Amino acid sequence: MARVLFQHINKQYPGEHRLSVNDFHLEVADGEFLVLVGPSGCGKSTLLRMLAGLEDISEGEIYIGDRMVNYVSSKDRNISMVFQNYALYPHMSVYENIAFGLRLRKMAKAEIHERVIRAAKVLEIESYLNKLPSQMSGGQRQRVALGRAIVREPEVFLMDEPLSNLDAKLRVQMREEIGKLYRRLNTTMIYVTHDQVEAMTMGTRIVVMKGGIIQQVASPKEIYNKPVNMFVASFIGSPPMNFVSGKIVITQGQCYFETKRYVLLIPEGRRRLLQERYIGKKIIMGVRAENILYQSEDLEQEKHKHAKIETMVNIREHMGSDAYLYLHNKDHRLVMRVDPWTEHEEGQMLTVSPDMERVHFFDPETEAVIC
Ligand SMILES: Nc1ncnc2c1ncn2[C@@H]1O[C@H](COP(=O)(O)OP(=O)(O)O)[C@@H](O)[C@H]1O
Ligand SMILES: [Mg+2]
Incomplete structure (x- = not known):
């Protein structure tokens, strides 16, 4: 578990004249579930990727716990990330898919086994461990992807639109599952979505972004009842204000x-x-x-x-x-x-x-x- 501190973060991609993330300054508390929401292209993925070490930071500093991680490689940041496209290895069983990352790290077999079983219990997929991904539904496969992230026992979970590929009914179900998962693990989570309904139902605190710039940071209720500007007022809530x-x-x-x-x-x-x-x-x-x-x-x-x-x-x-x-x-x-x-x-x-x-x-x- 750890807090995350973004200190005046800028990101300018090579050849781009505009900042994709502009003076992003925010502290995410240890154990908090923070949701980043905004329209496509507002810089959400860029921000997560900088935190995960997959993208250089143009200016500013990022801290995980008390450690400044700007120059720490991705694999040493103790972070797990779940993406929209949760590519599982099709020829491997669910068990092997979940264990794969730990094997790469040369973890002892007994420890791997213990962690896979524990994650499978949390996600209620114990009875699927010997199946192949092709024998599972979209929702079950997404749970396996979550399992892969959990077993690493990260200090921070990052999720980048993990439910966008699921149909509407499954999305609602998985929203609840991720909420449950969070309550059980109590790990700091940063969850990215372009869907304001997801943001409103999942976040304890929401960050609304537009054009790389934070518009408002507040609870779902406050964002809805006291929007700070017309963008937030029309983006949050359906139909728009x-x-x-x-x-x-x-x-x-x-x-x-x-x-x-x-x-x-x-x-x-x-x-x-x-x-x-x-x-x-x-x-x-x-x-x-x-x-x-x-x-x-x-x-x-x-x-x-x-x-x-x-x-x-x-x-x-x-x-x-x-x-x-x-x-x-x-x-x-x-x-x-x-x-x-x-x-x-x-x-x-x-x-x-x-x-x-x-x-x-x-x-x-x-x-x-x-x-
Ligand atoms: N590799 C890249 N090179 C140049 N521009 C990029 C790159 N990745 C993203 N961008 C630009 O940065 C902005 C933010 O993108 P992104 O972080 O993917 O937004 P979101 O995840 O909110 O949809 C967009 O304008 C996008 O075009
Ligand atoms: Mg994105």
Whole structure:
């Protein structure tokens, strides 16, 4: 077990003018399960590969425990990495596949046997040890790949999109298995994915990256509820957060968010920063699909009376446990989550109301959150 410290890491590939990883600075605690998430090409694999010693570090220092590892060769870093493409040796049994790396290291036979059995127990593949990979399902094969990583008893586990090749149902199952594995081993894990659902369900702490740069580091709940900028707000959560452009106006002592088609009253507790810095200025309001409510009789309270949006139902999408309405009005679109049992006709007019206590405001220039 060990902590991992990335100290202002830069990576510039030869011939590339842009940094693929840009001033990455983060400490991963001993025994932590950290998830790195971001769109394809944001530098996730590059970062893991630098930590694993498979790629040179252009600038900065990486520590595993108290040891600076910049110049330590990959095999001496005491790290195991599981990739998306878990190539098993097809002619070797599961047992031999798991034992292979240990044999290369000339470990004593008895010790190898003990470790393989222990890993097989943890992964519940004891009864498959004599089978060939071709006799196993994709999920079982991925467990063998995990077994190969476990037996090395590394200080740090690295996983680079290990579930991307599995079908949706198996992915959910393996997510849970990896979580269980982590709880049993209690080893520091750094898990990379481009899938925000995986990040949200697995990580105790999530790092959101874009273009080689850390955007936000926080718990899944905080990332979802308090995104620091528009990128995080739209990347995390499905469907993505709705954004509406408008400006802040003061009318008769009240503070409103105003667009071409409607004005929305901003609740008192949320006004201070907006009134201080944004009166008359352009601003972007973000609202999640579940925070758009029907404007109905029982919502005729003060705060909703001044927060009406007239829209038309463009598309209704039924997802089983949820349904989404794609609402349309000449110059804006909104996605709203509704109870799947409610009936809506496409083309029907609908008055809705964002929950103004839960909307987010962003600066259109910096895209950073204001409040
Ligand atoms: N060997 C390489 N040579 C040059 N550029 C690379 C190389 N590997 C990755 N890159 C670039 O670095 C950036 C980050 O890539 P990568 O770390 O693979 O992203 P991710 O794993 O998040 O999809 C991308 O722009 C990619 O094109
Ligand atoms: Mg990658």
